[in-house]
Amino acid sequence: MPAEKENSKEEIEVFPFIEGETIDLVAGNSKWADLYCKWDNDPNVRRHARNIWPHSIEDVKKWFEPSPDRHTREFVVFTIYHKRDKRPIGFVGLERINWVNRSANISAVIGEPDFWGKGIAVEACQLLIKYGFTELNLHKIYASVHSPNARSLRAAEKLGFQKEGTIKEAEYVDGVYHDEYQFALFKRDWFKLNQNES
Amino acid sequence: MTDKHNFTFIQGDIIDLVPLNSEHINIYVKWENNPNVRIYARNIIPRTAEDIKKFFEPSKDKIKKEINFEIWHKKTKKPIGYGEVSEIDWYGQKAFLGLNIGEPEYWGQKIGEEATRLMVEYAFNEINLFKLYACINSANIGSWRCAEKNGFTREATLKKDAYVNGKYYDTFYYSLLKEDWLKLKKEKQVK
Numbered sequence: 001m002p003a004e005k006e007n008s009k010e011e012i013e014v015f016p017f018i019e020g021e022t023i024d025l026v027a028g029n030s031k032w033a034d035l036y037c038k039w040d041n042d043p044n045v046r047r048h049a050r051n052i053w054p055h056s057i058e059d060v061k062k063w064f065e066p067s068p069d070r071h072t073r074e075f076v077v078f079t080i081y082h083k084r085d086k087r088p089i090g091f092v093g094l095e096r097i098n099w100v101n102r103s104a105n106i107s108a109v110i111g112e113p114d115f116w117g118k119g120i121a122v123e124a125c126q127l128l129i130k131y132g133f134t135e136l137n138l139h140k141i142y143a144s145v146h147s148p149n150a151r152s153l154r155a156a157e158k159l160g161f162q163k164e165g166t167i168k169e170a171e172y173v174d175g176v177y178h179d180e181y182q183f184a185l186f187k188r189d190w191f192k193l194n195q196n197e198s
Numbered sequence: 199m200t201d202k203h204n205f206t207f208i209q210g211d212i213i214d215l216v217p218l219n220s221e222h223i224n225i226y227v228k229w230e231n232n233p234n235v236r237i238y239a240r241n242i243i244p245r246t247a248e249d250i251k252k253f254f255e256p257s258k259d260k261i262k263k264e265i266n267f268e269i270w271h272k273k274t275k276k277p278i279g280y281g282e283v284s285e286i287d288w289y290g291q292k293a294f295l296g297l298n299i300g301e302p303e304y305w306g307q308k309i310g311e312e313a314t315r316l317m318v319e320y321a322f323n324e325i326n327l328f329k330l331y332a333c334i335n336s337a338n339i340g341s342w343r344c345a346e347k348n349g350f351t352r353e354a355t356l357k358k359d360a361y362v363n364g365k366y367y368d369t370f371y372y373s374l375l376k377e378d379w380l381k382l383k384k385e386k387q388v389k
Contacts (some may be wrong), residue, residue: 048359072261072288099261099288136289 014081023120025078025092025127030064032079032088033057039090039111048108048149050171072099076136080108080124082115087196089115092124094132094141100127102139105133108155122155130157130194143183144173156183160193207267210314213309215267215316218253222268222277226250229279229300237362238338239298262286265325268385269313271304278304281313283321283330293321295340308377310344319347322376329375335360336368337340349382350374 012031028036039045040055077093090110097104106128108121124160132138143161145152161183169177208215218226220268229235230245253266264284271278279299286293299305321327332350334342342352350372359369 073262073265100324102326137291146222 016081017078017133020123020127021085022083022118022129023089023125024081024083025082025124025131026088028064028079028091029079029088030061031081033060033064035088035111036060036091037139039109042111042113044113045109045111047173048146048152049107050146050173065112076131076147078128079122080120087112089120090124092121092128094128094136094138097136097138102137103142104136104138105142106132107143116123116151122158125155125159129190133140133190137187139187141185143185145181145183146173147179147181149172153181156181159185160189161185162189163168206270208320210272210312210316212307212312213270213278213316214270214272215313215320215377216270216277218266218268218280219277220251220254223247223250223254225277225300226280229298232300232302234302235298235300238341239334240335240360261288265320267317269299269309271309276301278309279313281317283317283325286327291326293330295321295330295332295346295370305340310340311347314344314348318374318379322379327376329373331373333369333372334372335362336370337362342370342372345372345374348374351377351378 012029014029015025015027019025020024037055037057040049040051040060046052074097075093075095075107076097077091077095078089079088080092081087082089089112090108092106092108094106096102106125108125108128110116110121129141132141142164143156145156162185164182164184167180167182168182171178172185183184205216207215207217219254223245227245227247227250228241229242230250230385236242241330263286264282265286266284267281268277269279269281278301279297282296283293284296295314295317297310297317299310299313307364318330321330330350331353332341332345333356336342336355346352352370353373354371356369356371358366360367
């Protein structure tokens with residue numbers, strides 16, 4: 001039985017959209033719904049991703065329903081696919097895209113805790129940020145990190161984000177109100193940091 | 199004609215740009231079907247009030263694909279045409295600019311010029327577009343003169359692109375880039 005499951009996972013076709021070194025950003029697949037659902041609900045993952053509502057597999061499957069507005073959207077989400085281990089391990093996306101202000105919020109979730117602390121979120125975000133500035137032509141990318149999430153804070157700094165402000169006692173987590181840090185990265189600053197990437 | 203206050207959205211000198219008004223549906227239908235008006239607007243099929251009513255239905259799209267204005271003549275207090283910023287491509291920051299003065303007695307009075315100017319400012323200053331384009335029938339001299347007065351340049355000629363009154367006419371593809379529009383504005387200020 002476990003062998004069958006292994007095979008069925010390998011038969012799922014993967015469609016890379018942006019290629020990286022350790023990981024690729026690929027299109028989501030409804031066949032991974034059970035994984036997405038696991039990550040969404042996993043207590044270790046969701047306390048940082050701030051999911052406080054239980055999600056059923058039906059809720060997850062709704063993400064794959066065709067949206068009425070197929071052309072322009074206010075979010076773009078990719079599944080992070082580990083190249084060597086050949087498995088999806090999280091998601092990364094740009095959401096709350098405002099086309100007039102040309103800004104968006106970036107978020108990344110590594111759903112498999114075994115893959116934490118390996119620079120994967122940083123790599124995924126680097127690929128997504130490049131996409132945001134060179135393909136979507138965004139002006140500014142925001143990131144919100146809640147204060148206890150030290151890994152995310154380090155990642156934001158590594159990616160060149162500057163802290164814009166602190167929103168005090170913004171998030172209620174495990175009985176305590178935590179501050180939220182607002183970070184931002186401008187296209188012009190990203191181009192300076194990545195002069196060889198054009 | 200209703201003297202009720204209309205909801206000015208963009209203020210001009212001779213005209214204002216206001217939201218579409220469902221009370222004026224019959225006027226819009228009249229313009230759409232008027233043989234003198236529809237000839238260059240490329241309306242070959244009769245429009246009914248039901249066709250126009252569709253503009254007033256709530257949009258299912260989260261992100262706007264088009265913006266429609268009614269052109270309101272301030273002095274005589276009546277709607278005289280409509281304008282649109284449409285086929286909005288948010289990724290490329292560009293859109294089509296359309297204009298139709300539905301009341302022929304208001305032609306040739308620089309109204310088209312002013313309406314275009316106001317819509318161009320809206321598109322570049324308010325909704326952050328980079329390029330506007332217009333497809334104008336070569337025989338519609340008033341329209342392409344109006345585009346040129348606003349800084350549009352003829353990027354291309356689409357040959358024998360439209361069949362009007364038994365003949366094929368070219369379509370002129372005009373466009374205006376924000377960077378060129380800004381330069382023109384500066385030059386006008388210096389003068």
